Amino acid sequence: MSSIAKNIEEIKKEIPAKVQLIAVSKTKPASAIEEAYECGQRIFGENKVQELCDKFEQLPKDIAWHMIGHLQSNKVKYMAGFVSLIHGVDSLSLLKEIDKQANKNKRIQDVLLQCFIATEETKFGLSEEELTDLLKSDDFKQLKSISVKGLMGMASFTSDETQIRKEFKSLKLLFDKVKSEFFSEDPSFKEISMGMSGDYKIAIEEGSTMVRIGSSIFGSR
Numbered sequence: 001m002s003s004i005a006k007n008i009e010e011i012k013k014e015i016p017a018k019v020q021l022i023a024v025s026k027t028k029p030a031s032a033i034e035e036a037y038e039c040g041q042r043i044f045g046e047n048k049v050q051e052l053c054d055k056f057e058q059l060p061k062d063i064a065w066h067m068i069g070h071l072q073s074n075k076v077k078y079m080a081g082f083v084s085l086i087h088g089v090d091s092l093s094l095l096k097e098i099d100k101q102a103n104k105n106k107r108i109q110d111v112l113l114q115c116f117i118a119t120e121e122t123k124f125g126l127s128e129e130e131l132t133d134l135l136k137s138d139d140f141k142q143l144k145s146i147s148v149k150g151l152m153g154m155a156s157f158t159s160d161e162t163q164i165r166k167e168f169k170s171l172k173l174l175f176d177k178v179k180s181e182f183f184s185e186d187p188s189f190k191e192i193s194m195g196m197s198g199d200y201k202i203a204i205e206e207g208s209t210m211v212r213i214g215s216s217i218f219g220s221r
């Protein structure tokens, strides 16, 4: 068995069946993705649109491609025909562009709204106030070609587990609040994308439904 296959097997033991594993393959060659594919992995995450499109072209068509990185509006069109879930949506203007491109492709685009939960200034994402303002806005209500499936967040880059847990808890709380206020009639608003190689176990304990794992599967970048 390849080491990639072994790594996936080990990680799967740690995550409940209801939690989806996004194998983050950014910077890794198509051959590494093929190894993961051969042991049954079908969901892969990329953070650059060009790389995502190149890999989509080269690899089997039953792969579900997730865009997990920060996204510029002018790049949305390149992946709008095939991307299965966009995790990092953090503005209304980006949502509008995704809606427009999805409509052109006659698709309903699934997205997650990225929320800022970390203490670091460098992380992207909406504040609680920005998130609720967006969801309340008429502009948002007019978007017909997007479906918001949940929230995404990244914890601070720290070894302080108490801090990481606190941040994941805050995302779960925000999810519950937004769910009851805006999506109580929509059972498909159910995803919380949180947890990476270093912190996915804590994330699952705090309610994650999707973990995005790269280096623990494919090795360091």
Ligand SMILES: *Cc1c(COP(=O)(O)O)cnc(C)c1O
Pocket (backbone or CB within 6 Å): 024, 026, 047, 068, 069, 154, 195, 196, 197, 198, 212, 213, 214, 215, 216
């Ligand atoms: C790279 C990346 C990951 C995976 O990180 P690892 O530490 O390699 O597991 C997860 N989420 C996002 C948004 C990333 O950019």
